[in-house]
Structures are given as structure tokens and as C-alpha cells.
Amino acid sequence: MPRLSTTLPTLHYLAVIRTGLGLTQEQLAGALGVSRHLVTKIEAGQRVLPARAGIILTWLTQALPPPGPPTPLPALNQEQAAPLHTRAAAVAHEMQQLTQRLERGQARTRRALDWLRAVPTLLATLPPDEAERHQLWVTTTTAEAKQALQGDGDPAQHRLLEARLAGLRAEATVLAAYLKVPLAAG
Numbered sequence: 001m002p003r004l005s006t007t008l009p010t011l012h013y014l015a016v017i018r019t020g021l022g023l024t025q026e027q028l029a030g031a032l033g034v035s036r037h038l039v040t041k042i043e044a045g046q047r048v049l050p051a052r053a054g055i056i057l058t059w060l061t062q063a064l065p066p067p068g069p070p071t072p073l074p075a076l077n078q079e080q081a082a083p084l085h086t087r088a089a090a091v092a093h094e095m096q097q098l099t100q101r102l103e104r105g106q107a108r109t110r111r112a113l114d115w116l117r118a119v120p121t122l123l124a125t126l127p128p129d130e131a132e133r134h135q136l137w138v139t140t141t142t143a144e145a146k147q148a149l150q151g152d153g154d155p156a157q158h159r160l161l162e163a164r165l166a167g168l169r170a171e172a173t174v175l176a177a178y179l180k181v182p183l184a185a186g
Contacts, residue, residue, distance in 0.1 A: 014028065
């Protein structure tokens with residue numbers, strides 16, 4: 001049986017230069033003195049770069065970052081870090097609100113499910129005195145329990161809240177890591 005070869009696509013050298021210098025196709029085309037359309041065709045392997053652009057290409061290549069991991073972001077000063085502090089506080093507040101809402105909803109669900117599990121036993125053993133009144137009370141309380149399983153008591157809603165909390169926790173972790181980095185002077 002023939003083996004299928006899966007080769008990873010390699011970036012065209014112009015795309016490597018564009019990416020390394022943070023340029024758009026339009027910007028690279030401007031430096032090379034060609035059209036953006038030509039840069040697109042060259043990167044697709046459909047055309048070749050005119051020889052006259054070789055000197056500019058060599059010049060641009062000198063400025064490429066060294067291979068390896070990306071350069072770390074520069075440190076932020078107090079003013080630049082302010083939005084991160086603001087967002088971190090907002091995330092913490094929202095997490096607290098959602099956690100409380102989730103806990104209340106889960107408690108509501110537990111109470112409702114506990115009641116619904118007890119109903120068959122209660123109905124089977126209704127006291128003979130005022131059986132009709134007790135039957136009505138069980139029915140009313142059961143309807144309230146079923147209603148409690150909607151809205152914040154809905155187990156599906158709990159999972160949605162847990163998903164939102166997981167996202168907020170991840171955001172809080174990233175913000176905390178950014179804010180741990182020493183601030184730049186000024």
C-alpha cells in the first residue's frame with residue numbers, strides 16, 4: 001500500500017520577510033517598487049520577483065529578527081498598565097457575581113430535586129386525615145419545585161455559567177501574569 005506523504009506547507013520567502021518585519025503585502029510591495037498584486041502572485045509561486053527588487057530584498061532581510069522564540073513584549077509603564085488593572089478588577093467582580101449566582105442556582109436545584117425525589121413516597125403515604133389538603137399541598141409544592149428548575153435553577157444554565165467562569169478564570173490568569181511583569185519606568 002503506498003504511503004501518503006504529508007508535507008507541511010512552507011512559507012514563501014516574501015511571506016517570511018513580511019511576517020518577520022510585520023509588514024502587509026501592500027507595504028512590502030511599496031518597499032520593493034512593485035504592485036501588491038505581484039507580491040500576491042509571487043507568494044503563490046505564480047510569478048518571480050524582478051531582479052531590480054533584489055537589492056531592496058537584501059536590505060529588508062538584514063532587519064529580520066533572529067530565529068527562535070518571539071521577542072518578549074516591552075514592559076508597560078503605569079499609564080499603559082491601567083487598562084489591565086481595570087479589566088482585572090472587572091473580571092474579578094464578574095467572577096464573584098457569577099460564582100454567587102451559580103451557587104444560588106445549584107442550591108435551588110438541589111432543593112427542587114430533593115423535593116421531587118420525596119414526592120412519590122409522600123403521595124404513597126398521605127395521612128388519612130385531611131388527605132385532600134395534603135394532596136393539594138404536595139401538588140403545589142411539586143409545581144414550585146419544577147418551576148425552580150428553570151432559569152437559574154436549570155442545570156444547563158449552570159453549565160453555561162461554569163463555562164463563562166472558566167473563561168473568566170483564564171482571562172484573570174493571563175492578566176495577573178501580565179501585571180506581575182515589572183513596570184517600565186515613566
